[in-house]
Amino acid sequence: MGAERRGARGWAADTALFAVGVFLWLYLAADRMRIGLPDPPWLFELDQLAGLVGLGLLWLRRRWPTQAAVAAVVLSTFSETTAFPLLVLLFAVVVRRPLRTAAWVYAGALGAACVYAWLRPQELGLVGNVVFAVVLYGAVAGWGMFSRYRRALRARAAEQERDERERARQRAREELARELHDLLGHRLSLLSLHAGAMEYRADLSPEELAGAAGVVREQSRLAMRDLREVIAVLRAPIGELPQPSMADLRALVEEARPGSRIAFTSTVEGDAPERSGRTAYRIVQEALTNARKHAEGAPVAVTVSGGPGEGLLVEVVSGPGRDAGEGSGHGLIGLEERAALAGGRLEYGPTGDGGWRVGAWLPWTA
Known part of the structure; x- marks a missing residue:
């Protein structure tokens, strides 16, 4: 010290x-x-x-x-x-x-x-003085040991508090990274898909080119909007970030439908819990993004079902298609973490016909 x-x-x-x-x-x-x-x-x-x-x-x-x-x-x-x-x-x-x-x-x-x-020499004598000194000094040393122990406990508690704050900041950074990945990855994959169509499809009609250009322009605008939203709340608690829900799932599919063959089926009974619904949205969003990257032009089937007592079932199956780029695998790892945090589980892997399947079960709890 x-x-x-x-x-x-x-x-x-x-x-x-x-x-x-x-x-x-x-x-x-x-x-x-x-x-x-x-x-x-x-x-x-x-x-x-x-x-x-x-x-x-x-x-x-x-x-x-x-x-x-x-x-x-x-x-x-x-x-x-x-x-x-x-x-x-x-x-x-x-x-x-x-x-x-x-x-x-x-x-x-x-x-x-x-x-x-x-x-x-005092009235206590040599032995008496020594015994008195042992007791007195021992009491002071014992008090000092107690104070030393309390100081150590306070220092340890302060260190644990600092570590917890650092872990909280790390969790916030990771959550922000996932939000950026989910918000912008979806938009940019759509941009890549339609820009690629405009570049390589020489047989497109003027109307189809105009439609693809419109999608690129709209997705660029939405990507800039999402980026501004994230930057606006960058210093705010993570809970204030824009959070989607099950009600936004159909809009997500419709947004990704131009230039893709997507079949969407929803048989959910009642309103899904907020946390599970948000997790389901992110799973479908990431699965559609991956389908555009690794199975361009392949049909995609999105199925959502479940209800109270049964849980929420999410499945995205894409057929074989042309791989449009390499992936890092971080998206699927992030989905596993999201599902685990929500109390559910995630499975993914290739299908028998060369496609890819992502399936998840989420609890019907808040």
């Missing part, structure tokens, strides 16, 4: 300790003069000087607690007025320094107590 910075609260605490130390120094000096000076008398003056040095050592307990405590231990071999500074510095060493260092300082304090009892 390094040096501790002394803030306003630290200055207040150190000033209070210094004030208590001054009071005890004056009290012990007055009490010693009342009951009689030690033998030889000059030891009294040396004791008062050592007490003043001990009061100065109190101001070093945050920056150099071990050195200050060792100095107080040496002074305590003959000075009774350094008792309070020694207790404070012993506590500081236990709290701020390794336990091995604290043990050595504690042992040194006990040794100094033995020397003091031999130089200045």
Whole structure:
């Protein structure tokens, strides 16, 4: 543990300790003069000087607690007025320094107590003074251990809180990445499909070219709209991102229908739960995007069914077609995560005729 910075609260605490130390120094000096000076008398003056040095050592307990405590231990071999500074510095060493260092300082304090009892015998005697020192210093060390443990718990809790905030930020970044993938991947795949048709289909009529150009223009506009929406809420909580639902599923299919052969069947009983409906929308959206990329021109069948007690079933099957590009596989991995987070499961793989199937089951719960 390094040096501790002394803030306003630290200055207040150190000033209070210094004030208590001054009071005890004056009290012990007055009490010693009342009951009689030690033998030889000059030891009294040396004791008062050592007490003043001990009061100065109190101001070093945050920056150099071990050195200050060792100095107080040496002074305590003959000075009774350094008792309070020694207790404070012993506590500081236990709290701020390794336990091995604290043990050595504690042992040194006990040794100094033995020397003091031999130089200045009291009514308690040598054994009594040593037992008193063991109990007193042990109580201070125990209090320091308790404070050290509480500090460690607070530090651990603060570290866990920082880690949790970082994990939350990471989850937010991942969620945002998925939203960007879902929102823009769908639009850009449509753009690629119709732009490719305009480039390679020389037999298209002017009306068909105009229709394809219209789709490209419309999808470009929608892609820019989606991108603006995401940027607008980039600093907002993820829950504020635009979220689709089951009610938007038919519009999604109709949007993807130009230039594709898509059959859509929905036999859902009632209104699907919000979370499952949103997940179903994303599954169909990603599956249609993949179908355009890897099975261009192939027929696609989208089937959604289910109801309360049965769950929500989603299936997208595409036939064999011309592969229009390589994929990273991140989309399907993202769909698996979405389905798992919603409490469901996702399956995907090739069909017997060379096509591709994506199927999911989602619970009928919010």
